[in-house]
Amino acid sequence: AQSVTQLGSHVSVSEGALVLLRCNYSSSVPPYLFWYVQYPNQGLQLLLKYTTGATLVKGINGFEAEFKKSETSFHLTKPSAHMSDAAEYFCAVSEAGGTSYGKLTFGQGTILTVHP
Amino acid sequence: NAGVTQTPKFRILKIGQSMTLQCTQDMNHNYMYWYRQDPGMGLKLIYYSVGAGITDKGEVPNGYNVSRSTTEDFPLRLELAAPSQTSVYFCASRRGQGAYQPQHFGDGTRLSIL
Numbered sequence: 001a002q003s004v005t006q007l008g009s010h011v012s013v014s015e016g017a018l019v020l021l022r023c024n025y026s027s028s029v030p031p032y033l034f035w036y037v038q039y040p041n042q043g044l045q046l047l048l049k050y051t052t053g054a055t056l057v058k059g060i061n062g063f064e065a066e067f068k069k070s071e072t073s074f075h076l077t078k079p080s081a082h083m084s085d086a087a088e089y090f091c092a093v094s095e096a097g098g099t100s101y102g103k104l105t106f107g108q109g110t111i112l113t114v115h116p
Numbered sequence: 117n118a119g120v121t122q123t124p125k126f127r128i129l130k131i132g133q134s135m136t137l138q139c140t141q142d143m144n145h146n147y148m149y150w151y152r153q154d155p156g157m158g159l160k161l162i163y164y165s166v167g168a169g170i171t172d173k174g175e176v177p178n179g180y181n182v183s184r185s186t187t188e189d190f191p192l193r194l195e196l197a198a199p200s201q202t203s204v205y206f207c208a209s210r211r212g213q214g215a216y217q218p219q220h221f222g223d224g225t226r227l228s229i230l
Binding site for chain 1: 120149160166172206210214220221223224
């Protein structure tokens with residue numbers, strides 16, 4: 001069974017500082033990995049995804065994530081935080097193949113606060 | 117370009133009442149999903165469908181029912197509302213069979229049961 005752990009339910013940074021949101025996963029087969037962002041009272045919006053190929057993935061709004069198989073990690077980073085980045089972020093995993101039908105397993109979410 | 121549309125956006129129910137949460141998508145996606153989101157718990161899969169007429173249980177199906185008579189619509193039914201079903205419900209859809217394809221989410225239905 002697959003699982004996702006997001007380290008830190010709340011992360012607070014200053015505007016202009018580095019954003020680092022941590023995600024570790026477990027999966028018995030090669031995973032597909034996703035980061036979603038949720039702004040208040042809205043649905044989830046895809047930030048980026050890792051499927052195959054290049055392990056450093058670039059997404060929208062200046063975010064990127066690196067797939068590290070040896071560490072079973074998929075941490076999300078942004079070099080310089082902006083006030084508009086304040087939101088909740090979810091890491092999710094989907095297993096390739098089998099009968100999973102592309103079901104996503106989500107982490108518990110990390111709320112990012114950006115201070116002026 | 118509506119994507120995934122959920123109605124209603126907010127609802128308050130009394131214990132024991134029933135209701136249907138509506139979800140429709142205009143992207144001709146075969147795969148559709150219902151999740152519930154509780155604070156600090158991420159999203160949990162309730163039911164999913166791989167096409168019209170085909171549905172299956174997810175992680176937390178108890179107290180819910182679904183149907184899929186068309187490609188576009190995937191309603192979620194609560195028969196006897198309980199306080200434990202107070203949550204935010206999200207519907208999502210995905211194009212095809214490849215698990216690498218991302219899911220597209222609606223804006224959610226915020227449901228309170230009192």
